[in-house]
Amino acid sequence: xxxxxxxxxxxxxxxxxxxxxxxxxxxxxxxxxxxxxxxxxxxxxxxxxxxxxxxxxxxxxxxxxxxxxxxxxxxxxxxxxxxxxxxxxxxxxxxxxxxxxxxxxxxxxxxxxxxxxxxxxxxxxxxxxxxxxxxxxxxxxxxxxxxxxxxxxxxxxxxxxxxxxxxxxxxxxxxxxxxxxxxxxxxxxxxxxxxxxxxxxxxxxxxxxxxxxxxxxxxxxxxxxxxxxxxxxxxxxxxxxxxxxxxxxxxxxxxxxxxxxxxxxxxxxxxxxxxxxxxxxxxxxxxxxxxxxxxxxxxxxxxxxxxxxxxxxxxxxxxxxxxxxxxxxxxxx
Numbered sequence: 001x002x003x004x005x006x007x008x009x010x011x012x013x014x015x016x017x018x019x020x021x022x023x024x025x026x027x028x029x030x031x032x033x034x035x036x037x038x039x040x041x042x043x044x045x046x047x048x049x050x051x052x053x054x055x056x057x058x059x060x061x062x063x064x065x066x067x068x069x070x071x072x073x074x075x076x077x078x079x080x081x082x083x084x085x086x087x088x089x090x091x092x093x094x095x096x097x098x099x100x101x102x103x104x105x106x107x108x109x110x111x112x113x114x115x116x117x118x119x120x121x122x123x124x125x126x127x128x129x130x131x132x133x134x135x136x137x138x139x140x141x142x143x144x145x146x147x148x149x150x151x152x153x154x155x156x157x158x159x160x161x162x163x164x165x166x167x168x169x170x171x172x173x174x175x176x177x178x179x180x181x182x183x184x185x186x187x188x189x190x191x192x193x194x195x196x197x198x199x200x201x202x203x204x205x206x207x208x209x210x211x212x213x214x215x216x217x218x219x220x221x222x223x224x225x226x227x228x229x230x231x232x233x234x235x236x237x238x239x240x241x242x243x244x245x246x247x248x249x250x251x252x253x254x255x256x257x258x259x260x261x262x263x264x265x266x267x268x269x270x271x272x273x274x275x276x277x278x279x280x281x282x283x284x285x286x287x288x289x290x291x292x293x294x295x296x297x298x299x300x301x302x303x304x305x306x307x308x309x310x311x312x313x314x315x316x317x318x319x320x321x322x323x324x325x326x327x328x329x330x331x332x333x
Contacts, residue, residue: 010195031088038082039167075119090149118282122250131170133252137286138163158285158306204296208262220270264322276318297327
């Protein structure tokens, strides 16, 4: 039997990263491995969702006023449980919970980090077998170590993230995460049950041919957004012809595709929801961090996403994110 040592698992990769920093404590690496463990558990349930009683609505509403799916609850419990029983997280904030959860015990109070996550983005697509995902971000605590974390640890500008990532449950299950050193992607090898490095040092192409937006809301967007959509549709052939419209309705899937192939994703405010629908802390900040590290840009139409000063853990914002040159083109409109 020949063992391919070119394959590098998530654990091996994070340990290798630690070796480059002799003073590293390994706490962030441990936290990322915990997230990987929870993601593997969710992957198993997602892949057998049609065979067990885990499809459909749970019969409750979350703090966002949205129907909670059974798989939402399962995913939330998996991530919260793994992080609670680990040694690298002082508390969590989840889109599915009304408030943050502080892990007030001796070990957790010594942890340097807190984690925010959307346990199952795109969950309205669960019942129809469309790609869904998990989004997470990691912040260094601003409160005193040795004491319980505070709400202030969770309400920080996105620029202060130390890591962010997502898991996409699609034709394959992939975990992509970014630190300030770069963006790397790991595909779950089911034969060994490990995430293995498949996309190293991901760079978002400066330009693509895809734009992603919900055309059903076109007449609810402000005029300048409509103007840019018209530009995407009418571009002359000298500049690559019109862009191709691709909109899955699962932010993880849409942004993942644009990260790999190049493109722009837009979720503007509308006349009835001028502040937008996407959550700043759970969706926009993590993806803005990832895309910027990969060379792209992200704004709310007026301001860099990562510089928005949050006032609430469930705050919403419009979102424009993608390839650098396409974002600059959009901003010129």
